[in-house]
Structure formats: structure tokens, C-alpha cells
Amino acid sequence: xxxxxxxxxxxxxxxxxxxxxxxxxxxxxxxxxxxxxxxxxxxxxxxxxxxxxxxxxxxxxxxxxxxxxxxxxxxxxxxxxxxxxxxxxxxxxxxxxxxxxxxxxxxxxxxxxxxxxxxxxxxxxxxxxxxxxxxxxxxxxxxxxxxxxxxxxxxxxxxxxxxxxxxxxxxxxxxxxxxxxxxxxxxxxxxxxxxxxxxxxxxxxxxxxxxxxxxxxxxxxxxxxxxxxxxxxxxxxxxxxxxxxxxxxxxxxxxxxxxxxxxxxxxxxxxxxxxxxxxxxxxxxxxxxxxxxxxxxxxxxxxxxxxxxxxxxxxxxxxxxxxxxxxxxxxxxxxxxxxxxxxxxxxxxxxxxxxxxxxxxxxxxxxxxxxxxxxxxxxxxxxxxxxxxxxxxxxxxxxxxxxxxxxxxxxxxxxxxxxxxxxxxxxxxxxxxxxxxxxxxxxxxxxxxx
Amino acid sequence: xxxxxxxxxxxxxxxxxxxxxxxxxxxxxxxxxxxxxxxxxxxxxxxxxxxxxxxxxxxxxxxxxxxxxxxxxxxxxxxxxxxxxxxxxxxxxxxxxxxxxxxxxxxxxxxxxxxxxxxxxxxxxxxxxxxxxxxxxxxxxxxxxxxxxxxxxxxxxxxxxxxxxxxxxxxxxxxxxxxxxxxxxxxxxxxxxxxxxxxxxxxxxxxxxxxxxxxxxxxxxxxxxxxxxxxxxxxxxxxxxxxxxxxxxxxxxxxxxxxxxxxxxxxxxxxxxxxxxxxxxxxxxxxxxxxxxxxx
Numbered sequence: 232x233x234x235x236x237x238x239x240x241x242x243x244x245x246x247x248x249x250x251x252x253x254x255x256x257x258x259x260x261x262x263x264x265x266x267x268x269x270x271x272x273x274x275x276x277x278x279x280x281x282x283x284x285x286x287x288x289x290x291x292x293x294x295x296x297x298x299x300x301x302x303x304x305x306x307x308x309x310x311x312x313x314x315x316x317x318x319x320x321x322x323x324x325x326x327x328x329x330x331x332x333x334x335x336x337x338x339x340x341x342x343x344x345x346x347x348x349x350x351x352x353x354x355x356x357x358x359x360x361x362x363x364x365x366x367x368x369x370x371x372x373x374x375x376x377x378x379x380x381x382x383x384x385x386x387x388x389x390x391x392x393x394x395x396x397x398x399x400x401x402x403x404x405x406x407x408x409x410x411x412x413x414x415x416x417x418x419x420x421x422x423x424x425x426x427x428x429x430x431x432x433x434x435x436x437x438x439x440x441x442x443x444x445x446x447x448x449x450x451x452x453x454x455x456x457x458x459x460x461x462x463x464x465x466x467x468x469x470x471x472x473x474x475x476x477x478x479x480x481x482x483x484x485x486x487x488x489x490x491x492x493x494x495x496x497x498x499x500x501x502x503x504x505x506x507x508x509x510x511x512x513x514x515x516x517x518x519x520x521x522x523x524x525x526x527x528x529x530x531x532x533x534x535x536x537x538x539x540x541x542x543x544x545x546x547x548x549x550x551x552x553x554x555x556x557x558x559x560x561x562x563x564x565x566x567x568x569x570x571x572x573x574x575x576x577x578x579x580x581x582x583x584x585x586x587x588x589x590x591x592x593x594x595x596x597x598x599x600x601x602x603x604x605x606x607x608x609x610x611x612x613x614x615x616x617x618x619x620x621x622x623x624x625x626x627x628x629x630x631x632x633x634x635x636x637x638x639x640x641x642x643x644x645x646x647x648x649x650x651x652x653x654x655x656x657x658x659x660x661x662x663x664x665x666x667x668x669x670x671x672x673x674x675x676x677x678x679x680x681x
Numbered sequence: 682x683x684x685x686x687x688x689x690x691x692x693x694x695x696x697x698x699x700x701x702x703x704x705x706x707x708x709x710x711x712x713x714x715x716x717x718x719x720x721x722x723x724x725x726x727x728x729x730x731x732x733x734x735x736x737x738x739x740x741x742x743x744x745x746x747x748x749x750x751x752x753x754x755x756x757x758x759x760x761x762x763x764x765x766x767x768x769x770x771x772x773x774x775x776x777x778x779x780x781x782x783x784x785x786x787x788x789x790x791x792x793x794x795x796x797x798x799x800x801x802x803x804x805x806x807x808x809x810x811x812x813x814x815x816x817x818x819x820x821x822x823x824x825x826x827x828x829x830x831x832x833x834x835x836x837x838x839x840x841x842x843x844x845x846x847x848x849x850x851x852x853x854x855x856x857x858x859x860x861x862x863x864x865x866x867x868x869x870x871x872x873x874x875x876x877x878x879x880x881x882x883x884x885x886x887x888x889x890x891x892x893x894x895x896x897x898x899x900x901x902x903x904x905x906x907x908x909x910x911x912x913x914x915x916x917x918x919x920x921x922x923x924x925x926x927x928x929x930x931x932x933x934x935x936x937x938x939x940x941x942x943x944x945x946x947x948x949x950x951x952x953x954x955x956x957x958x959x960x961x962x963x964x965x966x967x968x969x970x971x972x973x974x975x976x977x
Contacts, residue, residue: 266885329940333724333725333940333943334725337728338726355727358723358727359728360726361726437813443835444920444923502813502835505811505832507921556854646943647723648944650942651937655746655925658923658926659837659925661924662835662836662923662924663837663838663925678918
């Protein structure tokens with residue numbers, strides 16, 4: 232008798248303990264940053280100035296290829312020339328990076344230089360007074376060679392708060408071999424693109440890969456369509472600013488219908504709503520999708536040794552196709568400047584930090600390095616070396632041949648809240664089957680309530 | 682010992698570190714959260730203004746996404762209680778009767794999903810359910826059920842059901858373990874006496890096992906509700922609340938509002954409501970399941 236009640240009480244006790252453990256077990260955000268100090272122990276004899284350690288926070292964890300390698304090369308150049316400077320580097324992947332930067336901002340962490348995302352993200356840092364204002368006059372001329380209009384996403388209330396590191400623009404990467412093997416013509420109009428999609432579908436090949444889980448590519452795709460329909464680069468941005476209306480403007484209505492056609496033609500891969508960036512890229516680089524809708528920052532694919540040679544020889548670039556009856560040309564480019572660097576206000580070594588920052592942004596440092604390594608297209612004028620990959624040459628042609636550019640991605644043009652609501656509207660449209668009108672109504676609501 | 686218990690200083694010395702730690706890690710953040718929830722903070726550290734209960738009115742009266750997230754959490758809780766638990770009780774009884782090596786064996790097998798990391802489980806299901814190369818659709822093909830092939834997690838109409846299935850499957854081992862431990866505490870004499878009275882099979886368990894397990898069931902129901910409300914990792918790693926909002930759960934919504942949409946004040950308002958809902962759920966489930974303790 233007694234024993235039984237006791238055992239019952241024990242069970243309850245165990246369960247109660249478990250309850251406590253469940254209640255208190257909160258997921259901790261696993262951000263395993265690696266603080267790899269890159270130092271060169273140069274002999275201090277020839278060095279001038281104090282020993283100083285600068286802290287750099289960046290979103291490029293891979294230091295062996297692509298942009299991470301380029302960043303590392305510039306850091307190594309600088310520490311060679313300035314043996315008294317040590318640069319302590321912390322890197323995290325994209326999403327954790329954004330979150331940790333906000334945490335740093337909240338605690339006013341004394342970083343010296345940080346990578347920033349132009350537009351809405353940087354705007355938050357500016358409002359918190361975490362990043363320093365820069366003088367654009369200092370960055371004119373040959374030393375820096377910035378292309379015109381690249382400061383747009385880094386300027387708030389006519390003040391500059393950071394410098395862009397790349398020219399970002401959306402293109403369609405495609406696999407020449409898959410097109411040739413299946414006798415599908417490379418599309419130049421939107422109707423041909425959808426027709427190609429149907430042909431690939433009939434053969435059981437995924438036509439176009441997209442990172443649907445991240446949602447922002449849909450917004451870029453839609454903006455591309457709006458540009459092709461209206462020929463007006465600023466239309467989407469004006470609508471975000473509420474100078475135009477998503478719901479009443481004819482161009483938006485037409486573009487939304489065209490977007491619906493892409494959905495109905497099953498242009499994107501079957502698993503597009505659960506595919507994150509990496510998954511969508513793998514599908515394309517492993518030759519299982521004919522096209523990939525992505526930006527110029529993926530120029531490094533053609534020189535990435537870890538991808539198959541077959542793929543590297545066959546990857547090519549396609550401009551977003553024109554729309555029949557649309558006013559836009561295929562040289563109207565959806566280009567903007569997303570990533571860049573800013574100086575942090577709470578820096579302990581403001582002068583030394585600025586010296587390094589200026590060095591990093593020189594045309595013969597970041598811009599040259601990133602171009603020579605084939606990692607991305609810089610936001611500065613660059614010299615062709617003649618050893619570019621075919622992919623780089625094509626990307627250069629797309630950029631230099633552009634007659635107009637957007638200056639900003641519509642999604643990043645408003646507040647972070649607009650971005651979130653806008654993305655959600657596209658998610659519902661592609662997975663929940665809402666109508667083009669409903670999509671526009673949601674975008675309009677998002678623009679009004681930001 | 683008596684001396685120590687009468688010594689106020691000693692009591693204070695022993696209790697204080699624990700209380701302090703609890704206050705710093707739990708109470709202070711909750712109060713801070715409450716403070717932020719009354720302001721229109723963009724992100725911690727940015728200037729903000731006092732907005733009173735604007736965040737709350739927006740949430741409660743104009744935010745269908747919040748209600749959807751809450752609804753999904755409640756659905757998951759009900760799924761745990763009405764689907765997972767009965768099956769868990771059934772298997773616990775089966776296990777209990779097995780005995781010997783087989784019992785140990787199956788106990789381990791059932792518990793495997795609980796020891797695998799959430800990340801692995803999420804990625805595994807993503808691959809299994811992939812519409813192009815996933816094993817599940819391949820299986821349908823071989824069974825001649827090709828027309829049932831589907832982007833299970835990528836389509837609003839099936840995403841939630843699929844997600845609930847994955848979560849119910851992943852938590853099954855815990856449920857089983859608790860009931861199994863509970864069963865071990867029921868003395869064999871009970872069953873013998875009941876058999877003599879002519880009860881057998883299903884009836885035996887309905888009349889003996891379930892009532893005697895009631896304290897465990899009570900705790901389990903409370904736990905299920907809280908686990909459901911707290912659901913974050915699996916959803917975050919598979920659909921991130923999408924497609925659209927079809928698999929939106931409270932914690933995922935809160936996270937995205939705070940860090941993606943930079944609506945920090947708003948996210949804190951969600952977290953305060955979240956706490957209230959959790960407390961309410963705990964209170965309700967203990968109220969509802971409170972039966973007079975079975976005496977034996």
C-alpha cells in the first residue's frame with residue numbers, strides 16, 4: 232500500500248522535474264564565430280607607431296575562396312605594410328551575422344570596422360548611432376574610382392554612412408549543355424522562357440532553381456518583371472515610398488499576372504518553397520536544373536575547383552528576358568549595391584581604423600582583388616586583366632552594357648518591416664495560391680504600414 | 682541541522698546565490714521585455730518612444746499572423762494529446778509485457794528519434810519529403826500511387842499536416858518513456874485481482890492502467906501543451922513558418938519579428954503574451970485533468 236503511493240509520488244516527481252527542464256530548456260542561438268586573428272609578426276624595428284589591434288566583423292566565414300579569400304588577401308597586404316597593426320577578425324554566416332551585429336549594436340561593442348548590408352539593415356545601425364558618417368569628398372578621384380550612383384543604399388538624410396564593396400545585379404545563370412542536349416533554345420523573351428520551362432518539365436528536368444525559402448528572390452524576380460513591363464526603373468521604389476500605388480498602376484497589374492504565369496508554368500523547381508540558398512545553388516551546380524535566378528556575386532562559380540569541370544565549362548549568363556509589348560529593354564538592369572563596410576562609432580582606435588578602412592576601399596585593394604580572384608563584381612572601376620573566366624566577361628558585358636540601373640532592390644528600399652511583410656506576401660502567392668490582385672493588395676498594405 | 686534552519690543568516694547565505702541567479706537570468710529579462718513591449722523599439726540600443734499598449738492592441742486585434750501561429754501551436758498540442766499519447770500508452774503497455782532482451786531492444790529503438798539532434802531530424806525530413814528526389818515520393822511511385830506525389834512541406838495545403846506529423850513523430854519517444862515508467866509503478870497484484878474479477882484485454886487496461894496512470898497523464902498533458910507552444914527549432918530549420926504563414930508558430934514568429942523585421946518592441950509584446958498563454962495553458966490543463974487521486 233504504502234509502497235504504491237510512494238512509487239506514484241516518485242513518478243509525479245520525475246514528471247515535475249522534467250516539466251521544469253522542458254520549461255527552462257530554451258534554444259540557445261548557436262553562433263560559433265571564429266575569431267581568427269590574422270597577424271604577421273613583422274620585426275618592429277622598421278615599424279612606425281604603436282602596436283594596435285583592430286577588430287573587423289564580417290559575413291564571410293569561408294576564407295579559402297570567393298569574397299572571403301579576397302577580404303583576407305587585403306588584410307594580409309595591410310598587415311605586411313603596417314607591422315604594428317594586428318587585425319582581429321570575427322566571421323559568421325549571413326543570417327547569424329545580421330543578428331549578432333544587432334546584439335553588438337545594442338551593447339555598443341567596440342568594433343572598429345564592420346561589414347554592413349545597405350538599405351534597411353544599415354538604416355537601423357544609423358538610427359542607433361552605431362556607425363560613423365563619412366565624407367564623400369574624400370572618396371572621389373582615381374584612388375577609389377567608385378562608379379556613379381553606388382552610394383544610394385548607404386546614404387540616409389543625405390549623409391553617407393558606409394561604402395559599397397560590390398555591384399550586385401540579378402541575372403539568370405544557365406547551363407549551356409542542358410539547353411543544347413534537350414534542343415531547347417535559350418530564351419530572349421518572357422514567353423520563350425515559360426515555353427522553355429514547359430519543354431524542360433516535359434523531359435523531367437527542373438527548369439529554374441530559386442531559393443524560395445529565403446523569399447527575397449521572388450521580390451527581385453517581380454521587380455525585374457516590373458522593369459521589363461514599364462521600362463521605369465524607379466517605379467517599384469516609388470511604390471515602396473508610396474508615391475505610386477501597387478494596386479492601381481497598370482504595370483504592376485501586368486507584372487503580377489506574368490508572375491502568376493511563371494507559377495502556373497511551374498518554372499521553378501518542385502521543392503522551391505523549402506530550398507534555401509545552398510540547396511538552390513546545389514541543384515544548379517550539380518546539373519539538375521537548367522537555370523538559376525541569382526546575382527552577380529556568384530561569379531566565382533566558374534573558377535570554383537570544387538564544382539565539376541563539366542559544369543564550369545557550361546555555365547553562362549542570360550539577361551532577364553524582355554516582355555512582349557513591354558516598354559523595358561534587356562539592358563535595363565536590376566542593379567544595386569548591397570554589401571559594404573562601415574566604421575563603428577565606438578571604435579577604440581578611430582584613426583588607425585580609418586586608415587585601414589581607406590586602404591581596404593582603395594581601387595587597387597578590395598576592388599582589384601575581388602575581381603582578380605573572380606569572386607564578385609566590384610562597385611569601383613576595374614581593369615580587365617585578360618585572364619577573366621568566360622562567366623566574368625559575360626557579367627562585365629551585362630554591367631557595362633546596361634542603359635539604366637535600379638540603384639536599390641525594392642525589398643531593401645523600405646523598412647525591415649516592409650521587407651518582412653513583402654516577403655510574406657510573395658510566400659503566400661507562390662505557395663498558397665493567392666491571386667495577383669491579392670499579392671498587390673498585400674504589397675500595398677505592407678508599403679502603407681511600414 | 683536544526684541550528685542551521687533556525688539561523689536566518691545561514692538561510693540567506695545558502696539561498697541568496699540561487700535567487701540572484703534566477704533573478705538575473707529570468708526575472709530581469711522578463712521585466713525588460715515588458716518595458717520594451719510598450720515602446721516602438723527597432724532594435725535594442727536604438728532610440729524609441731513610449732507607445733503604451735499600441736503593440737498589444739495591434740497584436741490582439743489586427744494581427745492575423747499571431748492568431749494563426751497560436752492556432753497552430755494549439756493544434757500541435759491537441760495532436761500530442763489525442764494522437765501521440767494514446768499511441769504512446771498502447772506501445773508502453775506492449776513494451777511492458779514483452780520483458781527480457783526484446784523489451785530493452787525496442788525501448789532503445791523507440792527512443793532513437795529523441796537523441797538525434799533537431800538539425801539532423803529537420804534535414805532528414807526535408808530530404809525524405811523532397812518532391813524530386815525524396816524517398817517518400819519514390820515509395821509512392823513504386824506502390825503505384827504516383828498521383829499522390831506532392832511537395833509536402835512546400836505547399837500550403839499540406840505543409841501544416843506534414844509538420845505536425847514530423848513533430849508528433851519526433852517527440853514520440855519521450856511520451857513513451859514517461860508512460861512506460863508509469864506502468865512499471867503499477868503493481869502486478871492489481872492486474873491479478875482484476876483478472877479474477879473477470880476483466881481482460883482492452884477492458885483490463887481501460888479500467889486499471891489508465892486510471893492508475895492518471896498522475897502521469899496529467900503531467901504529460903501539461904508538458905505537451907507547453908512543448909507545443911514553445912515549438913521553434915524544427916519549424917525554423919524546415920519551413921521557417923512558411924510557405925506563406927501555413928506553419929507559423931509563436932516562437933518562430935517572435936524570432937522573425939525581432940531579428941528580420943526589426944520590430945523589437947513588437948516582438949517583446951509577443952513574448953509577454955507568449956508567457957501569459959503558457960501560464961494559462963498550464964493552469965487550464967492542470968485544472969481540467971484534476972481528478973480525485975485514485976486510491977489503492
